Amino acid sequence: MAYSNNNNKRTSRPTRPPFKRRPQQSNQPTVEPTVEIGQRFPLTIKRLGINGEGIGYYKRKITFVPGALPDEVVIAEVTDIEPHYLVAKIHKVREFSPDRVTPRDQYAGLVGGFDLEHMDYQAQLDYKVDVIAQSLEKFKPRGFNKFKLLPTIGMNNPYHYRNKAQFPVRMIDDRIAVGMFKIGTHELVDLPDVATQHPATMKVMRGIRSILETLSIPIYDERADSGILKSIIVRVSEYSGEVQVTFVTISKKFPQLRALLTAIHEKLPQVTSINQNINPEKTSLIWGPETVHLDGKKYITEQINGKFFELSPRAFLQLNPKQTARLYREALEALDLTSADRLIDAYSGIGTLGIAVADKVGEVRGMDTVPEAIADANRNTKLNGITNAEYFVGEAEYLIPNWVAAGWIPDAIIVDPPRTGLDEQLRTTILDVKPKKFVYISCNPSTLARDLVDLVKIYNVEYIQSIDMFPQTARVEAIVKFTRKD
Ligand SMILES: C[S@@+](CC[C@H](N)C(=O)[O-])C[C@H]1O[C@@H](n2cnc3c(N)ncnc32)[C@H](O)[C@@H]1O
Structure with missing residues (x-):
């Protein structure tokens, strides 16, 4: 795949046209295009869909291309054929949008949550207005x-804003990995840094990963449904800098807990509240029903517009x-x-x-x-x-x-x-x-x-x-x- 034009800043972007009504669907019966998985064809991207994916039409069939931008011409490679639409990945970008920028996160596109990191920020803001207009039009x-x-x-600086990181933990070969799953898989990508996360959340997450490397707490294995530690949740208060950590485990059992708490105290003094959540289910939901306070304060305190809020681990x-x-x-x-x-x-x-x-x-x-x-x-x-x-x-x-x-x-x-x-x-x-x-x-x-x-x-x-x-x-x-x- 080759779709970066190494443009960190767009040079010039034509004024975005106001939202246009799409032409009415014709009642004429359409001839279904014959298409195969892996087939490649050039496609002009007309607009972005509600998930930020590029949308084009292959022989009048709507085709979703994640990562493609409006006005780009891409060589699309079909990955999924559904009765009413096609999904394709970018094989190559033939004509780049002036809104394309190089994403800060190398794995953007591989894991979820970075749908538009390859798009100039002002264009992202315009897109969000367009999405509302499109939905209301429908x-x-x-x-x-x-x-x-x-x-x-x-935002003036549209990075480092997420105050909470909620990452699964798995073994990859002999190493502990803490990060996100590749889109559509259960394959974890270890994430050393994430440009949208508040730096304190990643610092603590990586610090805990290093501590875990020195201990022998069994890490959850999804296939065997065995091990103990499934996920780590780290939340920071923008106001006080306090960090709340919650370990999600398969049962109440938590071997080497003392050693873990002692190491966190020594190496990560910003962590003021430590909790355990028990999630025995084999599910994609991170949180289980029971939360136990392990150490430090029960809450961290956030301030919004002059008012104070104590946050328990599960509080939205x-x-x-x-x-x-x-x-x-x-x-x-x-x-x-x-x-x-x-x-x-x-x-x-x-x-x-x-x-x-x-x-x-x-x-x-x-x-x-x-x-x-x-x-x-x-x-x-x-x-x-x-x-x-x-x-x-x-x-x-x-x-x-x-x-x-x-x-x-x-x-x-x-x-x-x-x-x-x-x-x-x-x-x-x-x-x-x-x-x-x-x-x-x-x-x-x-x-x-x-x-x-x-x-x-x-x-x-x-x-x-x-x-x-x-x-x-x-x-x-x-x-x-x-x-x-x-
Ligand atoms: C988008 S959050 C908004 C929370 C809050 N206004 C804020 O800004 O932090 C939506 C909230 O609705 C709650 N919720 C979901 N279904 C609900 C229902 N039927 N009635 C009341 N609350 C509900 C959820 O637990 C969640 O806390």
Whole structure:
């Protein structure tokens, strides 16, 4: 494969044309192209898909080419043939995009999480706006043309932002490897450095790997389903510099634990909290159900926009602290709260959004399905001297209708759901309650577009503000500000 033009900086990039509607599909029956695995053909890349892969058409059949950029001409080699699409890899780039840059990570393209590291950063930011536009176009909610899609808020330095590294551990030959799996395989790539990780996470991860080399803790073997240590999770607080480490093991048994803890104390003093999570299942999920505190503090403390948050090992926290502060500021500005407002912080995690504004509103209620997150949220309200906020364990779609039925009517709702978006029951409740102030933080433009079809029945979308929480990846995050129609 040869597709680097060794351009660290693009020279000139033509002004990106605004998002264009794609031509309507014709109803004419199409003749299926005959194609074989390994077949090569030249392909012009038209645009990027939602996973950051290049998209071209081979004899009118949509063809996904990871790593290819719009306007490039590549020699594509077919790797997968599906009824409605083809997947191909780049054999060679014939014509390079001016947006192509050399990725900082040599293994970008080999492991997941670096979908766009080969693309100029401004072009990444433009792409993220295009993805939202494409998703909304597909669902065509009424009023689509009426709202503004604002340029993506990017980072000055779009590297070293990830505050958490969550890496499996395996033996490769006789050496311990800590890193990520090659895309579509169970083959681990040992990662000495990752340009998107906060340097402290990689320093501690590599330090622990070196310590493990001196001990004889059995490393998990996936094929035999044997060994003890499966994964290591390292999280750093941007504010305090404290590092929290969690070892994921197959059972509670942890041979040489004392020696491991002593070595961490000596060699990695920045590690202030050490924990064990037990995951006996043979699964791709990293976390198991039980977490045990092993040593040091139970929590590390993070600060966001002047408020403090104690984080237990499993607590969800956004991965990009600098952009999180910006995301919250933008979202709360869009809500435009007053001191009389009752606010719902739905899908709250550890209560970061609600706690940030509790002193500006009358009352805050929030909820999350993870009990540890809610325990953290309620502890964090006390930590910040807040007395008008309370967090509950449960589903948004169940708790909010219950609160409303009991007479607790919100003036403002902020929702920050996972990729699945809003449950239908919650959309119905929002349509019934019609809160005057409503903001939606979305990490998935497809489910956002689906939810908008319902929500625009009573709301106008004033604007959609895209914000880059994951530079170098295709992941998109956006804040939607609604205003009620009546
Ligand atoms: C994108 S995170 C947002 C967390 C938080 N707002 C923040 O900024 O850190 C989504 C959260 O929704 C929670 N969640 C998932 N399904 C839920 C549901 N049905 N009801 C309430 N919370 C849910 C998850 O546990 C997760 O903490």
